[in-house]
Each structure stands twice: as C-alpha cells, then as structure tokens.
Amino acid sequence: MTTGGALARLIRSTAARAAAGDAEVCELCAAPVAEEHPHLHDAEEERVRCVCGPCSVLFDRGGAGEGRYRLVPRRRVRLPAVGTDVLGVPVGLVFFVPRADGTVTAEGPSPAGAMRWEVDAAAWRRLAETCPPLAGVEPEVEALLVNTVHGADHHWIVPVDDCYRMVAVIRRHWRGLSGGGAVWPAVEQFFAGLTERS
Template sequence: MTAGALQRAIRRGGQRAGTVERCGMCAGPVSPEHRHVWDEQDGELRCVCTPCSLLFEREAAGGGRYQLVPVDGRRLTGPAADELGVPVGLVFFVKQRDGRVFGHYPGPLGVAGSEIDTGAWRAVEARSPALAGLKPRVEAFLVWTGPPRGGGQQWVVPVDDCYRLVALIRQHWTGMSGGSAVWRAIAEYFDDLGRRHGRPSGKD
C-alpha cells in the first residue's frame, strides 16, 4: 500500500462522516463494526457488509483483485524495529505483493511514506516468523517507540486499524508537536489494541 492510496482512503472516510455506510460490493448498509476488502485494481479499501465478507473468506472468491482484511492482531516482543532505520517513533510497515515494504508515518496532514531498505527488512524478517508471514496489503507491522510518552510497542495488525490511527491523529493534533490530547489519544488507541487483540505473543 502506497502513501497515496492511504491518503485517498482517509479523505473518503472524512467525506462519509455522518452518512450511512454502504457496502462497496452490493451497496447494502453496513454495521459500524463492518469489515473491509483491499481492492488491488483501484488501490483502496472497500467497506463490505457481513454477507459479502463471508463470501471473501474464501481466498479464491476475490479473483486476484479483492482480498479480505483480517480481524486478528497480535503484539510482538521479538522484532528489532530500530534496525529498519526509521526516523520517527510512530510508524507502520506494509508489504507489497512484489516483496517491497513501505513505511508510513502518521501526522497531522495524513501520512508520509518511504520504501524500506530491502536488506534491512529481510534481516529483521529472518528473525521474526510473524513478519515473514505478514500478509501483503492487508496486514501491517505497527511500531510505537515514543517520544514523548514512550510506547515501546510492536504489533501485527489489520491494516484498517492503521487507517483508524491516522484519522485519530488528524482529529486530535494541535500546534507543532501535536499537543497532549493527541498523545493521550494514541495511548488509548494502543490500550484498545491490547483489549481487542490480547497479550504479547512471545518472541516472534
């Protein structure tokens, strides 16, 4: 997933605020806790209703174009994210189908992105079965190191969790450094990941 694709999805989400969400496949209404599919052709996430999500549980149903975003995440304790040379303390990494990996850096205007050095990624991936098995496009390796609050957390999460984080930062950011409200919101976001996805899974 490129930064451009992520930015487009965030803009569409803002345009839909206050409106009834519709399934991107059948146009039926979707519940607040609906799932998403990645549209390879258009380079975007689509909301899907429950019947359509059940259809895409079968991988072949997507015909190579649509891929259902998973719902499970897990906290990691093994990967050494600092070896990837990222310049900030909050970043998520998404693998492409061709093996390239992009780092996405959330901020008040959305996300900035850059391609990660292939050798550095493979070195970290070689020591982490969880990263070696990262599903292209639909899962992300999410890292929060701080400052200013000092997170020290690393997760494999569904990529739509990262969309939610970017929207949260844009909503709460104030001033040059973000302000205390945004960092409280980020801490609450990671607390919520813990409630929904459980305890650390050990060395990965």
C-alpha cells in the same frame, strides 16, 4: 516521501460521511454496515473498501475476485519489542506494510496523512528471521504497527485498516505544529484499545 493516496482517499471519504451524518454502507451492495465491519483491499485502485458481512464471505478464499480484491484479515498479534531501528526509519510511530512484489513500505502518520518510505527488503527479511511472526504478515492487508513515542512499547501485527484508523485518530486530534496536548493521549488510548484476536 509521498503521501499515501489510498489512505488519503479512505480518510476523506470517512470524514465526509461522518460530517454529513451518513451511515456507512457496503461498497459492493450498498447495505448498511455496523461501525466495526470487514474491509477489502482493492489492489487495482490501491484502496480499502468497506463491505458488509455477507459480501465479505465472497472473498474469504484467495482466488476470489480474480485477485483484485483481498479480504483484510482480522487477526491482531502483540509482539515483544522488535528491533525496527535496523529498517532505517527515523520515527517512533510507524507501520510497515509488505507488498506483493516483495517490497516493504513504512508509513508514518502526520497531520496531513501518512508519509511513505520504501524500506530495504533485505533488512525486513533479516528482521523477520529474528522475529518469526513477521514472516507470516500477509502482503498488502496486514502490517507491523509500532509506537515507541514518549517511552511507549507497542509492537503489533494488525490488519492494515487498523493502521488507517490510527492515522485518522492523529488527524482528528493534532493541533498546531507539535500536535498539542490531546494527540498523544488519543494515540495511547488507541493502542490500549487493541486486543489480540485470531
């Protein structure tokens, strides 16, 4: 298991800006961005970049940026319970990211960041046969986000930046060894705030 470098960089940069009181800016043109703004996946640096609306339009086609940058989609789809136990990941709060090379990673948030495992790609394909929407998850930029902790039943296809926001919630609220009393209500509030959109 390793800590995801791209996720750690995103969380550190967001936390540093928040601590300094700096407004977020587009990482391409430096224009101010709204609190909710588009993101680009930077394949070369394996990170997510904040962008403004006008810059995001430049990357809404598949061939833009010579393949280095991909616009993170905005769709969210709530799924019925998905039998993710067949993927062999022993945690109840996890997100699965298909990769461009056909591999699939599972990332479970922790107070130190995201812990990453490689999932058996054949098991992912078998799961997608039982839940067809999973076959349409866009590599690198979308994920299956699952929360079954404390009896929760959340299964979502989300933009990968939603997963990073969820990890940031955990890091912000986690206290001590077990997480404390604030972290799980904050996670539930995060999932309650997800809404389907196409």
